[in-house]
Amino acid sequence: MRVVIFGGTGFVGLNLAEVLLARGHEVTLYDRAPLPPSAQRSLADYGARLKAVQGDVTDADTIDALIAKGCDAIVLGAAVTAGDDLERASTARVLEINVMAQIPILQAAIRHGVRRVVNLSSASAYGAAGARVDILDEETPCDPVSFYAISKFTSERSVARHAELFGGDFLSVRLTAVFGPWERPGSVRDTPSLQYQILAAFARGEPAIMPEPGLRDWTYAPDAAEAVAILVEAERPRHRLYNISNGGAWPALQWGEAFAALHPGLECRLAAPGEKTAIKLHGPYRAPLSVTRMADEFGWRARFGCAESAAAMSAWLKQHKEWI
Template sequence: MTVFITGSSGFVGLALTEHLLARGDTVIGFDRHPPRESACRAFAALPGRFVPLTGDVRDADALEAAMRAHRPSRLVTLAAITADAQRERAMPQTIFEVNVGGVLAALHAASRSGGIGRVVHISSGSVYGESGRDHARRLVEEITPLAPEGLYGISKRAAEDAARRIAGLYGLPLTIGRLGTCFGPWEADSGVRDTLSAPLQVLECTRRGDTAILPRAHRRDWLYVRDAAAAIVALLDTPALAHDLYNLAAGFAWSVVDWCERLAARDPRIAWRIASPDDTPNIDYYAPYDRAPMDIARLVADTPFVPHFDLAHAEADFHRWLDTPT
């Protein structure tokens, strides 16, 4: 299978590419920035074939030329700007140009180049927004009201609606996956991801020898990125999907305190605490509340996906990855 991925040099893009290459697929990676050298070295050792292309996801002509040249059978739209409030104030139009316009450009290119058997558009759990404040219920596709609170979530909701409309006009087979909060291998400050995951922030802080000061315990259904990649691949592979929208999430939850305790058990020198009234936290959370978990019953029922990385397995795998020379 040949898979075309926009945003391939980003966090989830690299993890998805690695997963596909490991099983022998061909990946055409399209991104404004080339993949980091360590990723290229890791990918070269895998059985699949990786073709990195540099281009702007808003450029439909460049996307079409690349698709015509490489004839992919699947398209995954991952390119996005994950914006914080500062970026919202500085470049609101660009956020929408990439997060919405980039998706439409990719679909337009796919319709003109032909041969795409399935498009998987990666949306985000951020579309649920304020609905996530209600912990009495899980976040369920097409049931939970969408109430995004920032431009990232608003643009992702708009991209879902626009992608459905354009895919319908072009006759493209579209599936939407709402991605949960990811962490794990390949995560880094890419310039378009303004808040790194709390687990990575804690790791970086403690590896510098600093004390991690948490605003609160922060319980969430953290999604290890290897499971995220497996969930996306399940949408790519399953011959007949019963729905066009799926939550891609972990199915279980734990807190940043649990993460810190796990790290401290590995290395007793690690220091952390929950901030006192006189403290200034140095770990930045996505929101001032803990979001309700995303329901994955539909994904598990309709595809072979099963999450494998609970807290213990994720922590162990992440350290193996961090400690392996690349």
Template sequence: MADTAPVTFVTGAAGFVGLALVEHLLARGETVVGWDAAPLPEGAQQALAALPGRFTALRGDVCDASAFEAALAVHRPQRLVILAAVTAAAERERRAPEGIFAVNLVAVTTAMRLAASQGVRRVLLASSGSAYGASGRGPGLLHETHTPLQPEGLYGISKMAAEAAARRLADLLGLDLCIGRLGTCFGPWERDTGVRDTPSAPLQALRLLRAGHAVRLSRPLRRDWLYVRDAAAALAALLDAAAPAQPVYNLAAGFEWSVADWCAWLCSQPGFEGADWAIADAGQAANVDPYADYDRASMAITALRRDTGFVPRYDLARAGADFLAWLQSQDELAHA
């Protein structure tokens, strides 16, 4: 299959979701070119080398148009996945707003222009549920076609702008564009990369409990948490879709659970006996950052299921078991 499958070029390939997607495509025997300013983690190099597909890792900045164009010209991909992003918290918004838009918007428009000039057939732009913003404060599901986009931070604003710009350029340049709004991901390869300011709440809680520290939650933190292996499968399903019926799809779990549920499940696992977690009492400080002062409404995935056949595989227990096994494997590699 590796000899006949199209070449897929992935920006942000050394990042959290980028690595998960690369791993998923390589496991299918495909040829992938990864582009990232950061190097691959050592554990990722070994994991990817063991898979049947062919992977080329390139170091480069998505804001460097000349280098990016040269890489496209050499590798001639048929498909481009734009995953590179700066996921900014308020401190970065105050300190370096230009950098957020340089990566999340300007680099997207550059990639679209260069993709067209280099004969790329399909572009998949990874957007975010953060584009829904204040609409997520309501009780109903968030739908791609009729829920208003009301982003509240520069990350969500930049994602909304990138979607609109990409759609305009796709029309002008004749590109086959799909946009996937990712839900809140957690799981393997999530780590501190310098461009993702707040780790997922499930990872924050897991890190604390693994280190023997107490976890205090400000509230249960209920959300449609998306295990990153399902996120990768959803991206791949959209990338493969022959003729998507709509321009934008939610890529989400389709079910909810809470970080309180997660902590309770972890405490039932070997090695976590007696772990200390609770909802913080009045006046007690929480030590898991919940992103916002509300739990965002879930993202509908009816269209994704209908048009791609995607079915999420990882509920809380299955995700937890897989994540703990993966962490154990990484620990063993580090001490080998």
């Protein structure tokens, strides 16, 4: 298949590109940011099956011309992933990129007969509902609160409505707390995972001091990318919305301890009373996402738990020493 990933040089986009290329597809990455040199070297063996196009996601004419060249699937991964500080500074930008910029892409997909569109939404769409239940499935009523959560929930409804009006084969996925290879904060992403922050502390030669254990249904990025790739390829998905998650919760503190155990001299621990830490949590505890729908329909479950992802991330960093 020929797949275009909007936001393709970002964190999730690069993980998805790796999986799709390994499965034999052609991938075009469309992003305002260039392909990082480290990723360019890592993906060089795929040759002409990988293309990177620099452009703004709001440039409707350029995007239409790109889609008109022919593609089988589009992944909507361009987003402003905003915490409170970025929401205060760029409220309109969050809604512009996460909702409005998708509409010309969806319309171009309809005009040019794109077979599948997958919208990368977020577990944040559940909003305050995440504190009221033990597990969140796709039928749980959403109660989004932040502008980011509102934008992701609205993007899902927009994608679904376009499909209803025009007959497009469009669906959305709710990604939960994703971490792993290629993650980096930036001007459109001010919510790095606790795992990234732990590794950044280690890179500075400091202990990773946690303000609290950081319990979440943490999901290793290659697992999330594999699930998205399955939905890109699926012949006839039975639903328009799928959760993607590890399926259970474990603390980031435990992950940091597992990573530190592989590297003598590193330390990850809870802060003592009154002790300062640079590591920052993003949002309150949220119930884990149910993955029953993905498991029952496609047989997919995450392969990497806490210890497995710590070992995999350690091996990845040996190959990409300059990343963090």
